[in-house]
Amino acid sequence: MIYQRSSKLFKTAKNYLAGGVNSPVRAFKAVGGTPIFIKYAKGAYLFDEDGNKFIDYISSWGPMILGHAYESVINAISEIAKNGTSFGTPTEIETEIAKLVISKVSNIDKIRFVNSGTEACMSSIRLARGYTKRDKILKFAGCYHGHSDSFLIKAGSGASTFGVPTSLGITRGTSKDTLVADYNNLDSVKKHFKEFPDQIAAIILEPIAGNMGCIPPKLEFIQNLRRLCDNYGSILIFDEVMTGFRVGLGGAQESLKVNADIVAFGKIIGGGLPVGAFAASNKIMESLAPDGLIYQAGTLSGNPLAMIAGLTTLKEIVNDPDIYSRLEEKTKTLKFGMEKVLNKKGIPFKINMFGSMISLHFTETEVFDFISASKGDNNNFKKYFNGMLREGIYLPPSAYESCFLNDALSYDDIDFTLNAFDKVISSI
């Protein structure tokens, strides 16, 4: 495969865009090589500037669950754009999509739309803090909640309770209010509640993790988080930016049968346009401006383009609920096929999956938290990623990301992928 034009475009981009990209993972730093510049996409495929075709296992990191350039979504966007793209006023369509989401997701009465998953999570913790009148939040190592200050924090070393920033530019004041625990490890959570019984506003987590590979939670763990929040008067926030409308219409709340107090959305809810949202019961949402004293706003929030893309995507899913079993079957086929190849070659691996999320880890031990996910052999991952790319398979360019299948993917595509996989793994 030739990436001549992509290389050239990246070189030029680096002169004008910080690092040549608008989101770091796209720069391929973790896997080496040149980022591929995509010209267009259709269904399950991406087409790059050099004329190469790829089977896409990222689906724009989740939103394109129906496949790329899905006809009804594109038509709806084109049609509504003719009437203007943003007015900064209420529109009917905002209520329409709100009504649909609230009817499908349990435990929420009201919703507020924003422009990204980052905003959704950032606003969710402000809401939890304002509602409980407490300062601290508890998050889990390896869970991603966007790039706002409070979340770019890792556990401090040794006996220290306070988190430390994972990025420059985050104040000590901020990091001292973020407590970090280990995913799937209840004791690490209890420890913080013991130390700060009346200061923790909320636990926030990816109820099914997708940002350290795919890590399904232990059910007991999630149930116990619910219990701890009830006992200590804290809010349980499910960051369903990834899992919302991906693992089922009701999201992880439905899959795990555990209720959250605040739910954050993104990705699929915007059907490929920049949208996030957060939602909760009437009691909690009443505290939000203009009714309450917790401020949150957005110039382009709920704009008609974004809302119609989300609404049309969600309607397609609602009208075709079998999409989830189809996606899961395809993911299983992929998983079994990969397992067969890896077993034949005797390479240590773990494959995690939940619904249409799947990740391959080159490690012998179970992958259930950030530390176990970090044990993967990154050299093997690089060879795997670049080998697959040469074969025309576009995977997430980082060992810490999950693949997302879309409904346009065919069994022929999966066969093609598995043949490529056999070839690539043989050469590792």
Ligand SMILES: *Cc1c(COP(=O)(O)O)cnc(C)c1O
């Ligand atoms: C993608 C993601 C975010 C951030 O969403 P952006 O739209 O990129 O800001 C937050 N939480 C989770 C779980 C995500 O997967």
